[in-house]
Amino acid sequence: MEIIVGKDLFSKLQKFLNKYNKKSIYIITDENVAKIHLKSLISYLSTFHVRVYVLKPGEKSKSLDIVEDIYEDLIENKYDRSTTILSLGGGVVGDISGFVASTYLRGVDYIQIPTTLLAQVDSSIGGKVGLDFGKYKNMIGSFYFPIANFIDVKLLNTLDKRELTSGLGEIIKYGIIKDYDFLKYVTKNTRRIYDCDEDVLLNIVKKSVSIKSQVVNKDERDLGIRRILNFGHTIGHGIESLFGFNTYNHGEAVILGMMYETYISKEMGLIDDEYFNEIIINLINLMPNKPNIETGDSSLSRIINIISHDKKNVDGNIVFVLPVGRGEVEIFDDIDIGLIKNSLKGDWL
Template sequence: MKTLQVDLAERSYPIYIGNCLTNPDLIVETLPHKEIVIVSNETVAPLYLETVKAPLVNAGKRVEAVVLPDGEKFKTLDTVNKIFDVLLEGNFSRKVALVALGGGVIGDMTGFAAACYQRGVDFVQVPTTLLSQVDSSVGGKTGVNHPLGKNMIGAFKQPLAVLIDPSTLTTLPPKEFSAGFAEVIKHGVIQDESYFAYLEQNLDKIFSLDLATLADVIEGSCQIKRSVIEQDETEQNIRAILNLGHTFGHAIETTMGYGVWLHGEAVAVGMLMAADLSARMGNIEPSVVARIKTLVNAAALPVEVPEKMTPENFLAAMYRDKKVESGTLRLVLITALGQAEVTAEFDSALLSETLSHFCR
């Protein structure tokens, strides 16, 4: 079992990486509450719901479950209301704890519900996808989508703990695994060139689902994200570098319709677009762009935007991004492999060149 501590004063919490689901004592110790509501989806619940629920019931706790439909298109206020329905109809108190059992969509909605129910209750993350294990379960970003923008309605709500069991990745569809790996690549690009090189060197082991290697990869990503979050919990400055590729990627998701492209697929292409612009600005050599593209391609991720995307589509969606301030678009750009910055200092003509290059 690997353990990392996210140090955020009174909001600090542990991240456990290992055989969490086969450790009933850990599950019970993490949730000392008498009332617990587990939130999952129709895909994950048949696989892992009873594994999490049984030790809690055996410990004498009141446990109920909410099983939601699966998919990004259900990441809405209407779906979150289904969680509130169970909490209110069951007369759950402010002492209840919510458990997010699933991928990033479940984690974001459960955390948002926890932030809102009776003005805030505890919650624990039990992420079951690679994307949620390396990214969305850590850091306290919660929320839902709006037809005009992704993740535009939400709150910062840190979990009590994160329980990551790499064995859940063996039941993950290959396409979903690849999508999660986009966030892994991103962490190396923005913060750690040696981690990026480790991914290049161990790609075969990673995609053959070697659990020891996966645990190392997850730990590496969580360490990178933790270091950024501890410096800037609510994304006032440096934390925004974690959004490399996301402004371009969210434009794809919003324009195409949520769920048509997986989040990680859109981020992968968005990361390449950010790298392309960074190279056009002279921040990095074309060889760095090629190296990122090679790893993205080797991970079975897309390297081209959807055919229907136009420069106008991108700009319209990008100007609704959370990083826009007073009408000024800010982007996360690469300054070297392992380094990134958030900036509004870019040539709009070069951005147009990047958009035209990818939308040709």
């Protein structure tokens, strides 16, 4: 698999398709991305047989109904084993395209062109593809790698601020779990990232892709070290779910999760006050509004209940990834529930 990070990559994609003699292309995208980037992409594909499937934007499209509809469209239009599926969009488009590619005719080639910061640094890397099932997120899926991933930072210019924040959550996570110097670089350059400074974006996307790839390559099936990528996600998923997936986007929920989990780490004496303050200040600066998790017993119990049922737990124990030093984390499964509740009450914020 090739991962190419750069600018203006559509002509490179065209060369790639020619080199591998790919003639039949099936693009999956969503309405927002189609409006902005589809015309330009198609202008590079004039010598190929191309069909486009456009999803409604948003998480609701990651469903079996939509997958069925795509299968039908592929069959009716006689797309066979030689088909290459091109995913042009954020994580939703990427996850569903990859799932279709992994299952249609027992698997056809697919290529990712991620268009959100989150998709570029996270969801397009690592081979996880899948769907939501009813209210259960990412419940159906598989591991399936694209034959190439064209990560073009110029496509990010049209993202709104909250989508950039979402990606930044995961990027800061990489610094905290693996690379303190990178954390420093990212927090120093936050303004430039929001301004879509191409050089800074190139640096941070390259580094993030490299950190995630290194971790994933050691543990493709998510049974060991890959779990450190879940820093911020234990409480983050609890918050996403508590608010019904429509108050905070994924990266924002992870930012909040990292704040609460860093507090747990400090209270356990795993990190010093200076590092704790550094992380919290940088994270809080990304969130326009202070988190408003109700501190009443019922919502605290609800969130603990959600966290207790997380599919990442092992033998019924809640698994946490906690900072233990600068650029370093460890996995714990014996955290005191009282401490989790104290953290969530947030009166320390």
